[in-house]
Amino acid sequence: MDTLAIVILNYNGRAFLARFLPTVLAHSDGYPVYVADSASTDDSVAFVKANFPQVRVIELARNEGYAGGYNQALHQIRSQYGGAAYYVLPNSDIEVTPNWLTPVLALMQANPQIAACQPKIRSYQDRHLFEHAGAAGGFVDWLGYVFCRGRIFATFEPDQGQYDDNRPVFWATGACLFMRADVFHQTGGFDADFFAHMEEIDWCWRVQRLGYQVWACGESTVYHVGGGTLPKANPHKTYLNYRNSLFMLYKNWPADGWLWGKILLRLVLDGISSLLFLKQGQWKDVWAIVRAHFAFYGHLPRLIGQRRALRRQQTADVALYPHSVVWQYFSEGKKLFSELDK
Incomplete structure (x- = not known):
């Protein structure tokens, strides 16, 4: 070896x-x-x-x-x-x-x-x-x-x-x-x-x-270099990022009773972010976000099984950053990692 x-x-x-x-x-x-x-x-x-x-x-x-x-x-x-x-x-x-x-x-x-x-x-x-x-x-x-x-x-x-x-x-x-x-x-x-x-x-x-x-x-x-296989300005990349984010979150979010509330909030924020694409005339990216959401719904039966299996295997808690980096970046103007709460 x-x-x-x-x-x-x-x-x-x-x-x-x-x-x-x-x-x-x-x-x-x-x-x-x-x-x-x-x-x-x-x-x-x-x-x-x-x-x-x-x-x-x-x-x-x-x-x-x-x-x-x-x-x-x-x-x-x-x-x-x-x-x-x-x-x-x-x-x-x-x-x-x-x-x-x-x-x-x-x-x-x-x-x-x-x-x-x-x-x-x-x-x-x-x-x-x-x-x-x-x-x-x-x-x-x-x-x-x-x-x-x-x-x-x-x-x-x-x-x-x-x-x-x-x-x-x-x-x-x-x-x-x-x-x-x-x-x-x-x-x-x-x-x-x-x-x-x-x-x-x-x-x-x-x-x-x-x-x-x-x-x-x-x-x-x-x-x-970045974007070597899939260029950054590509609707398929947008689709994968939005879809996979929801996949990951549903599978791994802690069992704190707020799972679906957080999912709903993420879906709303995704919708708001699509307005930025719409403003720039990037209709294909807007459609990519819509398709990503429907793909998440379509994968729910599999995701439910994965979430249950991962919870049975879990031996340690994992800490997320306990604030909204979106709010801190866009509303509070915290642009650098050193400006975030430790």
């Missing part, structure tokens, strides 16, 4: 592989590098095999998104290659840096309760700024809105060393996710119904309910 497996999920990402895979290999510290291809229609597989023979290629039969793709790939790595003690899942549009692996591995090896960890995620384009997908570690407020150290909604902080510490967070980003392999397989991996977006937050929430921890490592930094 390897100590670490570096696993890149790819879908029609030949250009990103050409740009970033050499750097991953240069800073792999001798650990095996895998490219798991989700039935790409470009020449990604042939390109990797011809130019990077040291990379282990896993060819998946179809594209099942981030969640299903990684579930299959990591299962194959365990069954066909002997597995690894830890996985790291850098997106194909991640530029790694020297020494990106060692501090995160050392942190996780020193604390067996850490199931997931992330480095600092900075923008590839604006290299001094934190990037949207995870920044320096994520949190969830009492209504299920996600935010990060270094990024709240559309405010991106410059990295001035303010988050160079190692500390527990609520969720670690899927853009460059380190995981303890036995915990990943113990939990059944990601929820494949998510397809893409928020599956890592759902998984981090679930592992904390089992008593594990999620951390961010400020000693490691990578750079993220």
Whole structure:
């Protein structure tokens, strides 16, 4: 068994592989590098095999998104290659840096309760700024809105060393996710119904309910392009984000008697947010939010079963940020993580 497996999920990402895979290999510290291809229609597989023979290629039969793709790939790595003690899942549009692996591995090896960890995620384009997908570690407020150290909604902080510490967070980003392999397989991996977006937050929430921890490592930094597979301004991304947020919340919200009240409030706030798309003439995004809500209703029977099963397995309580980050950001003007209540 390897100590670490570096696993890149790819879908029609030949250009990103050409740009970033050499750097991953240069800073792999001798650990095996895998490219798991989700039935790409470009020449990604042939390109990797011809130019990077040291990379282990896993060819998946179809594209099942981030969640299903990684579930299959990591299962194959365990069954066909002997597995690894830890996985790291850098997106194909991640530029790694020297020494990106060692501090995160050392942190996780020193604390067996850490199931997931992330480095600092900075923008590839604006290299001094934190990037949207995870920044320096994520949190969830009492209504299920996600935010990060270094990024709240559309405010991106410059990295001035303010988050160079190692500390527990609520969720670690899927853009460059380190995981303890036995915990990943113990939990059944990601929820494949998510397809893409928020599956890592759902998984981090679930592992904390089992008593594990999620951390961010400020000693490691990578750079993220963002939108490598699905562009940011895309109605399908809007659909997945709104739908999966409701999936995650229904499955994991604490049994405090206010579940449906919070769900109703979230649905109302989703409706208000759709007015912003409407104002900008983005009708497809408005329709995406409507479809996301109906998809949530359609999945309720399955979600009810998942919620019950997770409650039976739960061994630890998980604390959400006990305020509304939406209210604090838009009404109180608190744009920085340091301005929020500790």
